[in-house]
Amino acid sequence: MDQQTSLDELCVNTIRTLSIDAVQQANSGHPGAPLGLAPAAYTLWQHFLKHNPKNP
Numbered sequence: 001m002d003q004q005t006s007l008d009e010l011c012v013n014t015i016r017t018l019s020i021d022a023v024q025q026a027n028s029g030h031p032g033a034p035l036g037l038a039p040a041a042y043t044l045w046q047h048f049l050k051h052n053p054k055n056p
Helices: 003-026 032-048
Strands: none
Touching (some): 003 032
């Protein structure tokens, strides 16, 4: 496993952990979708959703 793959997995697992914490704090909701969609969310933000403050 290379360094980039390890970083990608760490980011996805962090999203999953934060999602579980959010559901727990709200005392409501179901963590299934956030856990399952964490890789998709990471891919979108990492590769497609770019923000340029000079050209919003």
